[in-house]
């Protein structure tokens with residue numbers, strides 16, 4: 001493992017990025033900004049108070065009143081400007097993502113690229129928020145469907161995509177005519193300050209209402225204000241299933257809308273016909289990349305018995321050589337886990353897996369370093385899909401299960417509470433199509449001959465079952481950020497009632 005940078009070096013690097021972006025850090029002592037690279041605190045921040053959160057929601061609601069009648073292509077101009085600022089500060093924002101979330105450099109840059117991409121998508125969308133005209137059953141009538149801005153969107157986001165998830169929601173919400181109040185993860189406050197500042201700058205440049213976006217730099221309690229406030233029309237919450245279970249019923253109780261992006265327990269099926277070299281690459285990136293801290297991380301490998309030993313042996317060899325350490329080093333592929341607690345959860349999961357008859361065939365140890373929680377990604381061969389395998393442990397553990405018949409693989413695949421991402425490696429076209437069919441994978445994302453992670457922004461992103469059912473990003477996910485109105489216009493001089501009802 002390479003030498004780690006010191007906390008002082010990280011602080012200087014973060015300060016440089018923040019200065020270039022134009023962030024004034026709110027100094028205080030109630031919200032620490034720390035780096036998983038050393039496990040130490042970089043800055044002490046002042047958190048948003050409950051009263052400030054209350055005011056912020058009110059300001060956003062006020063800004064919405066102007067924004068909703070601004071023509072959509074003009075709203076797109078704001079998002080175009082944000083995209084340009086993101087390009088200019090790509091490296092700065094990526095630095096902060098590496099410092100606070102521990103992502104390796106190329107993945108941190110990739111996260112910012114994703115933000116730029118969604119801005120471009122949203123700019124195009126600003127001229128394509130199409131309604132439709134529907135055939136009316138009445139003569140001299142026009143029946144149509146129109147989409148209108150929804151209101152204030154509350155965005156609650158997780159630590160592992162500290163900036164991209166915000167941009168998926170915000171770029172689309174803004175072109176849809178909504179205002180946004182963001183409660184980011186308390187583990188990544190610097191990234192949120194930076195992203196938020198870039199949007200503020202874009203707002204200033206185009207002359208949009210200043211309060212269109214508000215940042216709540218705080219923990220869960222302040223997030224709960226977004227959940228309970230009737231002025232927040234949509235709560236888009238990304239994080240654990242535990243969080244979604246708390247948030248969803250509370251928003252439902254006030255008849256608000258939710259968009260939930262929760263935990264995954266993603267699997268790849270490897271068929272006997274698979275190109276094993278291709279599979280190997282796809283599996284290692286999906287399972288060990290981001291140190292197993294993606295919602296789409298590959299956690300279960302379901303391999304045909306004929307190729308299981310061979311594939312596991314190849315995987316174990318690659319795992320034995322994975323460079324773990326400083327995420328700023330070009331050679332590093334696996335950075336730190338976010339906290340000590342995450343490493344403890346990994347150890348506990350491995351113990352449970354072993355108690356269930358699992359055998360660790362690669363990795364699994366915590367590296368003996370000062371500060372950060374660095375772990376060797378683990379591969380565990382399991383005799384069956386026991387309780388621990390059916391849970392999401394947010395760490396790099398890959399459970400391997402074997403199957404004999406395709407139907408058995410699909411049954412194992414779907415027999416977990418989560419339903420986010422899935423894939424199959426096969427050269428058998430029939431098998432590939434069956435995996436994608438109605439009785440195949442039950443996930444929101446189903447791939448062939450690629451891994452489970454690394455989705456493009458053009459598609460709708462999200463999953464079923466305990467993953468929450470929400471869809472964000474591309475395709476027609478924008479509809480969640482708007483309200484639909486059905487309009488009937490009578491341009492005749494008689495009043496015809498629907499279904500031939502006669503009255504008066």
Ligand code: NAD
Nearest residue numbers: 157158159184185223224239240243246261262263264295
């Ligand atoms: P987390 O649930 O601990 O926190 C996520 C966010 O929710 C944070 O901002 C937190 O402050 C807030 N929060 C927690 N409880 C809340 C409550 N009761 N009311 C309001 N806000 C509350 O998740 P995490 O550890 O930051 O992230 C990891 C989890 O997120 C994993 O389960 C991962 O799979 C999931 N995730 C899902 C997606 C997806 O798109 N499906 C994307 C990224 C992460």
